[in-house]
Structures are given as C-alpha cells and as structure tokens.
Amino acid sequence: MRYKNNIAILALLMILPAFSQAESPSGQALAFTCAGCHGTDGSSVGPSSPSIAGMDPDVFIDVMKGYREDKRNSTIMNRIAKAYTDEQLKGMAWFFAKQELQVSPQKHDPQLAVVGEKLHQKYCEKCHEDGGAPGDSGTLAGQWMPYLKYSMADYIDGLRPYPRKMKRKVDAVIEAEGADAVPALIHFYGSQQ
Amino acid sequence: MKYIPPRSPVWIFVFLFTLCFFTPVQSAVSELTILGETPPPGFDPVSGERVIPNERCLKCHGDAHEKTDTRDDGTVVDIYADPEKIKDSVHGEQACTNCHATISRVPHREAPDVVVGCVECHRETWDKHRNDPEGKYERLGVVMETIESYYDSVHARPNKHDQSETNATCYDCHEAHDIGTLGSHQRAEHRLKNPEVCGECHRKELNEYKESVHGKAVLEEKDSESAVCSDCHTTHTIVDPESDKAKLAITKNCGDCHKGAQRTYFDSYHGQVHRLGYTNTAKCHDCHGGHSVKGEDDPTSEIHANNRLENCRVCHEDANENFLTFWPHGDADDRENYPGLWFFKIFMQTLIFSVMGFFWIHVFMWLYREVMDRIQGKGFIEDLNKPDVVYFRRFPAVWRWIHGLFAISTMALILTGTTLLFSHTGWAKAVVVFLGGTEMEGIIHRTAAVIWLGIFVAHLAIAISNIWSKRDTFKWFGSTSMLPNWKDWDDLKGMFKWFVGRGPRPEFTHWTYWQKFDYWAPFWGAAIIGSSGIMLFAPETTAIILPGWMFNIATLVHAEEALLAAIFLNSVHFFNVHFRPERFPMSTTIFTGAIPIEEFKHDHRLEYERLIESGELDNHLITRPSRRADLAASFITTVLIMAGLALLTLVLIGLMTSPA
Numbered sequence: 001m002r003y004k005n006n007i008a009i010l011a012l013l014m015i016l017p018a019f020s021q022a023e024s025p026s027g028q029a030l031a032f033t034c035a036g037c038h039g040t041d042g043s044s045v046g047p048s049s050p051s052i053a054g055m056d057p058d059v060f061i062d063v064m065k066g067y068r069e070d071k072r073n074s075t076i077m078n079r080i081a082k083a084y085t086d087e088q089l090k091g092m093a094w095f096f097a098k099q100e101l102q103v104s105p106q107k108h109d110p111q112l113a114v115v116g117e118k119l120h121q122k123y124c125e126k127c128h129e130d131g132g133a134p135g136d137s138g139t140l141a142g143q144w145m146p147y148l149k150y151s152m153a154d155y156i157d158g159l160r161p162y163p164r165k166m167k168r169k170v171d172a173v174i175e176a177e178g179a180d181a182v183p184a185l186i187h188f189y190g191s192q193q
Numbered sequence: 194m195k196y197i198p199p200r201s202p203v204w205i206f207v208f209l210f211t212l213c214f215f216t217p218v219q220s221a222v223s224e225l226t227i228l229g230e231t232p233p234p235g236f237d238p239v240s241g242e243r244v245i246p247n248e249r250c251l252k253c254h255g256d257a258h259e260k261t262d263t264r265d266d267g268t269v270v271d272i273y274a275d276p277e278k279i280k281d282s283v284h285g286e287q288a289c290t291n292c293h294a295t296i297s298r299v300p301h302r303e304a305p306d307v308v309v310g311c312v313e314c315h316r317e318t319w320d321k322h323r324n325d326p327e328g329k330y331e332r333l334g335v336v337m338e339t340i341e342s343y344y345d346s347v348h349a350r351p352n353k354h355d356q357s358e359t360n361a362t363c364y365d366c367h368e369a370h371d372i373g374t375l376g377s378h379q380r381a382e383h384r385l386k387n388p389e390v391c392g393e394c395h396r397k398e399l400n401e402y403k404e405s406v407h408g409k410a411v412l413e414e415k416d417s418e419s420a421v422c423s424d425c426h427t428t429h430t431i432v433d434p435e436s437d438k439a440k441l442a443i444t445k446n447c448g449d450c451h452k453g454a455q456r457t458y459f460d461s462y463h464g465q466v467h468r469l470g471y472t473n474t475a476k477c478h479d480c481h482g483g484h485s486v487k488g489e490d491d492p493t494s495e496i497h498a499n500n501r502l503e504n505c506r507v508c509h510e511d512a513n514e515n516f517l518t519f520w521p522h523g524d525a526d527d528r529e530n531y532p533g534l535w536f537f538k539i540f541m542q543t544l545i546f547s548v549m550g551f552f553w554i555h556v557f558m559w560l561y562r563e564v565m566d567r568i569q570g571k572g573f574i575e576d577l578n579k580p581d582v583v584y585f586r587r588f589p590a591v592w593r594w595i596h597g598l599f600a601i602s603t604m605a606l607i608l609t610g611t612t613l614l615f616s617h618t619g620w621a622k623a624v625v626v627f628l629g630g631t632e633m634e635g636i637i638h639r640t641a642a643v644i645w646l647g648i649f650v651a652h653l654a655i656a657i658s659n660i661w662s663k664r665d666t667f668k669w670f671g672s673t674s675m676l677p678n679w680k681d682w683d684d685l686k687g688m689f690k691w692f693v694g695r696g697p698r699p700e701f702t703h704w705t706y707w708q709k710f711d712y713w714a715p716f717w718g719a720a721i722i723g724s725s726g727i728m729l730f731a732p733e734t735t736a737i738i739l740p741g742w743m744f745n746i747a748t749l750v751h752a753e754e755a756l757l758a759a760i761f762l763n764s765v766h767f768f769n770v771h772f773r774p775e776r777f778p779m780s781t782t783i784f785t786g787a788i789p790i791e792e793f794k795h796d797h798r799l800e801y802e803r804l805i806e807s808g809e810l811d812n813h814l815i816t817r818p819s820r821r822a823d824l825a826a827s828f829i830t831t832v833l834i835m836a837g838l839a840l841l842t843l844v845l846i847g848l849m850t851s852p853a
Contacts, residue, residue, distance in 0.1 A: 026229035057233060058243065058298060091228030098233045126253050127300045136249070136299055164265075164302055 027091025043102035047146040054101040054134035057093035064089050073159035103142035108190040116188025123173045145190040152182050250289040251276050278371040311363040342429035387421035401484035440472040447477040457522040468616040471631045511733040519741030541753035552765040558692035563774040573775045573795040581789035586813050588786040596783050600833050605641035607759045607840050609634045614752050615847025649719050673703040681706035700798040707769050718758050725751035763841035784826035785818040
C-alpha cells in the first residue's frame with residue numbers, strides 16, 4: 001500500500017509543472033487592460049498618458065516596479081502596479097516591446113525644436129540614442145509633450161528619482177541654456193512624428 | 194516476470210512521465226516564452242537576455258572627446274576604449290559583453306565594476322578548437338601554457354593587503370582592447386610599453402630602470418631590442434625575486450642577449466656554482482645592478498672602477514685592491530684581451546693532448562701486442578697447474594695505505610671538482626644535490642684536498658727520511674731508484690719496437706718507466722693543482738700578495754690539470770696496471786703489497802736476476818697472502834676501479850656535451 005502511495009505522490013509531482021503555467025492570463029491579455037489610458041497596443045492618443053508601445057521591456061519593468069513599490073511619483077499607477085507579479089510584468093513588457101509605436105501629430109514650436117535637437121545631441125543622445133527613439137533608456141521621440149513636461153517637472157522637483165547620471169546632464173543643460181532648455185528638448189521630442 | 198495489472202498506479206506514472214516530455218516546460222531548445230510572450234527583438238530568443246551590440250557600448254566608451262567619467266563619489270575613471278584598436282585586435286569580432294559578462298543593461302543603472310574573466314573563454318575555445326586541422330587556434334595552446342604559468346606565479350597569489358584580489362590579473366598587464374597576434378604591431382607597441390605597465394605597481398623599480406642603459410634605450414630611444422621587464426623576469430612565470438627560481442631565471446635571461454658574457458660567466462667559479470642551480474655566488478645583477486644596470490663608464494654604475502671594490506666587498510668582505518684586477522668575464526679564447534689566460538689555456542691543452550695522445554697510443558699498441566702474443570701462445574701466461582705460492586714483497590704497509598688514501602681522496606676531488614667544471618650536465622646537478630649542495634661539496638673538496646696534500650707531504654717526509662738514514666750507501670740511480678735514467682729511455686724505445694714486432698719485450702729493473710711516470714706525475718700535479726687550489730681556497734688571503742687575475746689563471750690551470758689527471762689515472766694507469774691482458778681484470782699488489790714471484794720475474798727480470806745474484810731475493814719473499822687479505826684487496830681494488838671508470842665516464846660525458 002505504501003508503495004502505491006509513493007508512486008501516486010511521485011506522479012503528482014511530475015504533473016505539477018505541466019499545469020502551473022495555465023494559472024495566469026497571457027501577457028497580451030494583461031496588456032489589453034492598459035489600453036484605456038495608454039491606447040491600443042500601447043500607442044497612447046491622450047496627451048498625458050505616455051505611449052508605451054515599443055517600450056524597452058527592462059525600462060517598463062523598472063517603471064512598474066517603481067510604482068509598485070511607491071518609489072515613483074504617480075496618480076493611479078502605484079495602485080494598478082501592485083496587482084502584478086514579476087512574471088506578469090515581464091510578460092506585459094515583452095508584449096509592449098514588440099508593438100510598433102503609432103505617433104500622433106503634436107503642436108510644437110519648430111524653432112524651439114531645432115534648439116532642442118542641438119541640446120539633445122550634446123546632453124542626452126548617449127543614453128537616449130537616435131534622437132530619443134524607443135530604446136534602452138525609454139521613449140522620448142514622439143512621446144506626448146504634456147507627459148514629458150510633467151515628468152521633467154517631477155525629476156526637477158525631486159518627485160521622481162533621476163536615473164544615474166541624468167541629474168548632472170539636466171543641471172548642465174539648464175545651466176547652459178537657462179529656463180528654455182527643458183521646453184526646447186520637449187518640443188524637439190514632440191516634433192518627431 | 195512479475196505481472197503488473199493494467200490499472201496499477203505504475204501505468205499512471207509511466208503515462209505522466211511520458212507526458213512530461215511533450216509539455217512546453219520540458220522543451221529546452223525552443224524559444225523562451227513567458228505568459229505566451231516570446232522575447233522582443235534585441236533579446237536572445239532562448240535565454241531572454243538582452244543582446245547589447247558593441248556600437249551601443251561604444252556610443253559612450255568609444256567617444257574620444259569624453260574619455261573619462263566622474264563617478265558619484267567624485268572619482269574620475271577612464272572609460273575610453275578605442276574602437277579602431279578593438280576592431281584591429283584579436284578580439285575584434287567579440288561582443289563587448291562576452292568579456293564584460295556582468296553588464297546586462299546599458300546605460301549602466303549603477304556604476305559597474307570591471308569584472309572580466311579571460312581564462313574560461315580561452316580554455317573553452319581551446320578545448321573546442323584544439324584539434325582543428327587548419328591550425329587557426331594553434332596559438333591558444335601557448336595561451337593555455339601561460340595561463341598555467343600565471344596561476345603558479347606570484348601575480349596570481351592573493352594580495353597581502355586585500356586577499357579578495359590577486360596581485361595582478363590578465364588585464365592589468367594586457368590592454369585587452371588592443372591585443373595583437375604574434376608579430377603584430379600591437380605586440381611591438383606592447384613590448385615598448387612593458388616597463389610602464391609593470392611600473393604601475395612596481396614604481397621604485399621603474400624609476401631605477403629609467404636610469405639604466407636598458408631603460409634609456411627602451412623608453413627614450415624606443416629601441417625594442419633592449420631589455421624590458423619581462424625579458425629578465427619572464428612574462429607569466431613570475432616568482433618572488435628573492436627566490437632561487439627567480440634568480441636562476443634572471444641570470445639565464447640576461448644571457449639570452451648577452452651570450453658572450455654568459456659564456457665567460459659560466460666559466461668562472463661564480464657561474465659554475467650558479468649553473469648547478471645554486472644562487473649563493475655572484476650573479477649578473479649582483480655586480481651589474483638589477484634594474485639600474487649601467488655601463489662601466491658611468492660613475493654611478495656599480496661596475497665603474499670607483500665603485501667596483503665596494504661591489505666585491507658585498508660578498509668578499511676583506512677584498513683588497515687586488516680584487517679589482519680579477520677578470521669576472523675573463524675569456525681564455527680571447528687572445529687579444531686576455532693574452533695571459535689564452536697562453537695558459539693553450540699550454541695546458543697542449544699538455545693534455547700530448548700526454549693523453551702519447552699514452553693512449555702507448556695503451557693501444559701495447560694492447561695490440563699482448564693480444565697478438567697471446568694468440569700466438571707467447572707472453573706471461575699463468576700456469577693453472579702450478580698456483581702461486583711464493584710472493585715477492587713489493588710494497589710495505591705504509592705505501593699501501595698511502596696509495597689507498599691517495600686514490601680515495603683523488604676520486605673525491607675529481608667527483609666534486611668536475612661537478613663545477615661540467616656544471617652544464619644533469620649528472621653534475623644530481624651529484625651536487627646528492628652531496629647536499631655546493632657548500633657541502635666545497636667542504637668535501639677542500640677536506641679531500643687537505644688529505645691529498647697531507648699524504649703527499651707525509652710521503653716526501655718518509656722518502657727523505659729513508660734516504661737520509663741510508664745516506665752513506667744510498668745510490669741515487671740504484672736498481673730501486675725512482676729517478677729516471679737512460680735505461681728508461683731505452684726501455685721506452687724497446688717497448689715501441691716490441692709493440693710493432695721488431696724486437697723482444699724489454700726487461701725491466703725494479704721500476705718500469707711507466708711506473709716512474711705514474712710516480713712523478715703527482716709531483717707536477719701537486720705543484721699545479723695544489724698551488725692553484727690553495728690560491729682559490731682563500732681568495733682574500735691570496736689577494737694580499739697576488740693580483741686578481743691570478744684567480745682566472747688558477748681556475749683555468751686547476752681545472753685543466755685536474756682533467757688531465759682524471760683522464761690519465763682512470764684510463765692509462767688502469768690499463769697499465771689492471772687491464773692489459775697479462776693483468777686483466779686487476780692487480781691487487783698495491784693493497785696486498787705482494788706480487789706472485791712468477792709475475793715479478795716476468796715484469797722485473799733484471800731486478801729478479803740482480804737479487805738472485807746478490808743472494809738478497811730470499812729477504813723479499815713471502816708466502817701467499819691469506820685468502821681474507823686477498824679478498825679484501827680484490828674488493829677494494831674492484832670498488833676503486835669501478836668508481837674510477839664511473840668518474841671517467843662522467844668526465845667524458847661532460848667533455849662531449851660541453852657548450853661550444
């Protein structure tokens with residue numbers, strides 16, 4: 001009898017991995033719940049919610065964990081983020097990373113954008129390469145300008161921790177170009193459509 | 194076989210086990226999937242890890258306008274890696290993250306530590322390609338050897354201030370982004386940079402090196418032929434410079450360039466001891482300075498005339514001005530610069546070749562004659578039906594003891610002396626180790642020399658005393674006299690005639706001419722070897738009265754004369770006494786003191802007849818030595834002959850393998 005029980009336990013252990021992965025919705029299904037704010041497949045149509053299509057998956061996870069652990073200033077994302085496991089965040093991250101960013105035209109000052117481009121090349125390009133296109137430091141090019149404005153304000157006001165080295169670059173660009181520096185950069189990113 | 198019912202849990206187990214192989218979880222080679230999502234572009238589809246292209250790294254690290262970065266704590270770090278150099282190096286096709294394997298994100302979210310492991314990648318690549326037929330990875334075999342050497346080196350040991358780090362690792366010396374293949378410009382540049390690279394840690398040594406002839410040539414004149422650190426200290430087999438291994442390696446490495454100096458150094462006592470593997474004598478850097486080696490014209494040089502004596506006094510505390518005339522690199526083959534040394538070498542070699550040439554011809558012709566005679570049934574043949582009963586007393590006990598001690602001390606001198614002379618051989622090194630090192634060997638050599646000279650002097654005293662006591666009747670050229678006379682000359686000619694079959698075998702008196710030669714040769718030997726040996730015995734004392742170059746002469750003649758004695762005694766003397774067919778395999782007369790009367794009659798017929806005539810023969814006749822005395826004499830003779838032949842073999846090996 002003991003022999004039979006042992007076999008049954010062993011069999012149960014063998015079958016467990018086969019069933020375990022069916023417990024969570026897919027990354028894609030989870031990502032659909034974000035569409036209300038961040039647009040279909042992550043290409044936002046609203047000015048304050050950032051586009052997350054094509055977003056670097058590690059940046060996505062960093063951001064979500066920042067919200068989940070209340071380390072990043074938010075409106076409601078800190079509440080939403082708490083619902084996800086690490087695995088779910090990764091599934092969503094990989095889904096959004098594979099979506100092509102659909103950029104909506106934004107009203108911008110072309111002259112300011114030209115200044116912004118120069119500043120970007122000098123101060124930002126090494127991390128936000130290719131003019132801030134979706135990459136390993138997030139997405140700036142084509143990002144919604146109001147979102148960028150609020151984000152920069154959060155950084156400058158100390159509400160969002162700067163990534164390594166960014167503070168000294170932001171300080172340097174403001175010191176060099178004054179109050180127009182950040183708007184110029186935002187207009188440059190907004191100008192990319 | 195036991196029957197298992199169809200509904201048994203065993204079947205369930207088998208079914209589920211099989212099922213496991215078909216579930217996605219078990220399929221190891223397929224793409225990684227997390228919640229139905231595969232990794233996005235830019236990520237490895239199997240591992241899910243980010244793939245960082247080199248261009249992304251070089252965006253920052255390849256910017257020649259911004260070669261440094263300031264860390265949050267204010268420290269400035271060099272972050273530049275020249276993209277062109279990387280492309281041009283042997284690692285040009287590698288991804289940055291293959292070596293910088295801990296880098297998983299760019300831009301770095303935290304200041305990264307440089308964690309690079311060179312060994313495993315090289316080892317794996319070598320294991321994978323070592324049998325490739327095209328040999329593209331052949332050089333990796335050398336890299337494997339250097340890795341092993343590195344692990345044994347002092348650089349691979351934990352640092353004494355921080356045991357979590359080694360003293361130095363691969364990339365402390367090798368600029369990994371700029372490594373070239375054999376013969377490449379990178380390697381040439383790396384060689385010139387070698388002192389600076391080592392000097393990063395070894396600053397004091399670098400500063401000394403900068404002032405040296407080597408340093409000036411390399412660092413100022415960019416002469417890549419001159420010595421850099423690794424030429425002397427080796428590249429990867431670096432050990433504690435105070436260790437014997439390092440000292441031996443450095444001296445050897447000096448000689449890689451300074452071949453002539455090394456050859457003459459190895460001819461000196463300093464060099465002979467060193468070549469045996471011992472470092473207690475002067476080495477290149479002891480006299481010339483290590484890192485600060487300079488020419489003799491430089492007043493700050495350790496070998497400048499004004500500084501040289503002080504240099505000698507490091508070891509020879511009582512050295513006087515005469516030491517300055519010693520030729521540390523005296524070359525007996527250089528007639529122009531060392532005519533005295535050259536002359537003595539020519540003289541000694543002429544002596545060796547003529548003595549050995551003459552006596553070996555004598556030996557071979559004698560051998561030929563005796564063999565021919567025996568074939569024809571002539572000569573002295575022992576009559577087996579009439580065993581020897583009556584013997585002639587040839588040597589009193591004192592001469593037998595003297596010969597025994599003389600033989601043993603001579604052999605001890607040959608063994609210990611030739612280890613220095615043939616220090617290049619493996620046997621010399623083994624003998625020195627067996628004896629307990631060069632210092633012990635020196636003690637044995639000197640002790641044997643004192644015994645040898647003591648016997649020589651004692652013999653002289655006894656001989657003079659004997660002559661004095663018989664001064665009224667003593668005949669200087671009597672029948673038992675050792676002094677050479679015209680009959681010896683006639684006998685010599687007579688022997689050669691006999692050798693070639695043109696005359697009878699000469700008849701001899703008490704001593705034959707070859708026995709007289711054997712007797713008088715040690716007088717010459719004692720004069721040459723003894724006097725030179727005493728000079729070398731106590732150099733500081735010798736230098737009180739003799740110039741330093743006498744050490745060069747003494748070393749040379751001591752060795753050459755000893756060589757002559759070693760070869761002569763263990764070949765010619767052995768043949769004359771033991772190995773010629775009439776005596777073979779040996780004569781034990783020197784230890785029993787007795788010779789069978791028949792043999793005496795054959796070899797010394799004139800003396801025999803004189804004794805018969807004068808009626809003195811009976812005074813010299815004795816009975817056969819006891820069986821025990823005979824066995825003991827045979828044993829001692831056998832041991833000495835075997836030892837002598839072994840020494841002769843070692844000497845001949847040494848001569849034949851001598852570096853040109």
